[in-house]
Amino acid sequence: MSGEKWVERLRGAVQGQLLLPEDQGYDTARQVWNAMIDRRPAAILHCVCADDVVVAVKTAVAYGLAVSVRGGGHNVAGTAVSDGGLMIDLSSLRSVQVDAKRQRAWVEGGATLRDLDAATQAQGLATPGGVVSSTGVAGLTLGGGFGWLSRLHGLTSDNLLSVELVLADGSQVRASAEDHSDLFWGLRGGSGNFGIATKFEFALHPIGPEILFGPTVYPLEDAPAVLRHYEAFALEAPRSCCVWANLMTAPPLPFLPEEFHGSKVLTLMQCCAGDPEEGRRLLAPLRKFSTPLGDAVMPRPYTEAQSILDAAYDKGARNYWRSHNFLRLEDPLPDTLCELAADLPTPESDILISQLGGAIADRAPGDSAYPHRQTNFAITPGVRWRDPAEDEARIAWLRTASDALAAQAEAGSYVNFISEREGRAQEAYGANYGRLTALKAEYDPENLFRCNQNVVPA
Numbered sequence: 329m330s331g332e333k334w335v336e337r338l339r340g341a342v343q344g345q346l347l348l349p350e351d352q353g354y355d356t357a358r359q360v361w362n363a364m365i366d367r368r369p370a371a372i373l374h375c376v377c378a379d380d381v382v383v384a385v386k387t388a389v390a391y392g393l394a395v396s397v398r399g400g401g402h403n404v405a406g407t408a409v410s411d412g413g414l415m416i417d418l419s420s421l422r423s424v425q426v427d428a429k430r431q432r433a434w435v436e437g438g439a440t441l442r443d444l445d446a447a448t449q450a451q452g453l454a455t456p457g458g459v460v461s462s463t464g465v466a467g468l469t470l471g472g473g474f475g476w477l478s479r480l481h482g483l484t485s486d487n488l489l490s491v492e493l494v495l496a497d498g499s500q501v502r503a504s505a506e507d508h509s510d511l512f513w514g515l516r517g518g519s520g521n522f523g524i525a526t527k528f529e530f531a532l533h534p535i536g537p538e539i540l541f542g543p544t545v546y547p548l549e550d551a552p553a554v555l556r557h558y559e560a561f562a563l564e565a566p567r568s569c570c571v572w573a574n575l576m577t578a579p580p581l582p583f584l585p586e587e588f589h590g591s592k593v594l595t596l597m598q599c600c601a602g603d604p605e606e607g608r609r610l611l612a613p614l615r616k617f618s619t620p621l622g623d624a625v626m627p628r629p630y631t632e633a634q635s636i637l638d639a640a641y642d643k644g645a646r647n648y649w650r651s652h653n654f655l656r657l658e659d660p661l662p663d664t665l666c667e668l669a670a671d672l673p674t675p676e677s678d679i680l681i682s683q684l685g686g687a688i689a690d691r692a693p694g695d696s697a698y699p700h701r702q703t704n705f706a707i708t709p710g711v712r713w714r715d716p717a718e719d720e721a722r723i724a725w726l727r728t729a730s731d732a733l734a735a736q737a738e739a740g741s742y743v744n745f746i747s748e749r750e751g752r753a754q755e756a757y758g759a760n761y762g763r764l765t766a767l768k769a770e771y772d773p774e775n776l777f778r779c780n781q782n783v784v785p786a
């Protein structure tokens with residue numbers, strides 16, 4: 329491999345490190361968040377500047393190399409890495425610059441949410457992100473992106489102001505509402521199909537430093553009734569409130585009575601983005617229903633809220649997910665969910681209900697490539713396990729659970745929550761798929777960027 333012409337060309341032209349299979353560090357560098365992914369790229373380029381990305385793209389085109397792009401490495405389908413291709417790794421490009429006065433942040437293409445939140449919170453600001461801090465800003469934003477602040481301020485991609493991008497021909501462009509506005513439309517939900525983002529510009533909002541945040545936990549036998557009450561609250565909730573429900577196995581948390589550790593429970597993770605005292609008032613209607621086993625809702629730093637789930641979803645487990653969109657949690661769904669929860673196959677598995685709506689729904693489905701504007705709840709059953717020998721059984725369980733939920737769901741699925749690497753584009757992009765294929769034909773006609781939920785050029 330080291331004698332190959334493309335290797336020599338890359339080595340001679342980039343500042344970043346090029347790792348080949350025989351090199352030390354290669355095996356660590358090809359690992360991503362989901363331990364099921366075990367692919368072996370021909371080479372991994374750790375880019376340290378945008379010019380490295382340009383050289384990588386031009387070399388890949390010249391030598392017919394398949395390309396995959398790594399931001400935070402969190403994609404559950406492992407699209408950051410492909411067998412035999414060139415893995416263009418941006419994880420060393422993580423700087424974040426903040427202009428507090430203009431409430432803007434400029435974020436490099438390999439930054440994580442932790443990098444972004446640390447820099448923006450230092451100025452009392454934030455933009456909506458996801459709920460686990462090691463997630464990459466790039467993949468999350470390009471697929472849409474939602475978290476605790478999205479009901480108040482929209483998707484992460486709704487807060488995107490511009491993107492600096494390396495296109496499939498190696499040219500560099502800036503896409504925004506004014507420049508390449510068609511491309512900018514596609515970048516907000518169309519995933520990594522159109523180029524490699526080296527820098528994102530976001531709008532910021534005053535948040536914190538403390539917000540009201542934390543879980544209440546209920547026994548599984550109370551969960552159907554609590555879920556019905558949760559739905560009623562969620563559909564009328566003020567936008568500053570965002571509550572995600574999770575059916576799971578109780579970890580040994582200090583605020584839970586010991587006899588419930590290891591039992592199946594429903595958790596309501598509650599967030600109110602404004603003043604904590606006001607948060608107590610706004611969340612009161614949710615909290616007065618049923619008596620929880622434990623309650624850890626309290627004023628906490630926003631950055632703590634953003635990382636509270638990190639340990640539960642750490643790197644290294646084998647993972648398989650499916651996600652379904654819902655307008656309501658109507659009967660018989662609460663019972664279906666609780667029956668599935670009673671049968672969760674491993675202690676790390678769960679069924680996560682993300683509350684959406686609010687500002688996300690202010691925009692029309694065609695406003696950007698992210699189509700699921702009307703979804704009020706995304707329900708994502710996920711299995712997590714450690715032993716490869718269990719792969720078949722775990723995946724089979726998840727597919728059966730997913731089929732039971734699909735029977736009651738709306739059409740469509742969030743592109744960032746899909747475990748299959750191929751064949752889900754229509755489901756992910758919905759009515760926007762046709763426009764995306766035309767855009768793809770213009771910006772990436774040879775489909776260089778195809779290691780993703782792929783949009784096929786028209």
Ligand SMILES: Cc1cc2nc3c(=O)[nH]c(=O)nc-3n(C[C@H](O)[C@H](O)[C@H](O)COP(=O)(O)OP(=O)(O)OC[C@H]3O[C@@H](n4cnc5c(N)ncnc54)[C@H](O)[C@@H]3O)c2cc1C
Pocket residue numbers: 360361396397398399400401402403404406407408409418437438457458459460462463464465466467468469470471472473474475519520521523524525526641744745779780
């Ligand atoms: C534990 C966990 C929690 C999550 N929580 C949330 C959540 O709360 N909200 C939410 O919306 N999503 C969430 N996600 C899903 C997350 O948005 C996706 O997994 C997303 O793909 C992660 O982006 P990444 O950069 O880390 O991924 P990577 O695996 O590095 O990349 C995924 C794909 O994104 C594209 N890509 C990455 N970087 C670039 C770049 N610089 N330029 C162009 N394309 C690029 C490529 O196509 C790549 O294949 C979560 C995922 C995990 C594993």
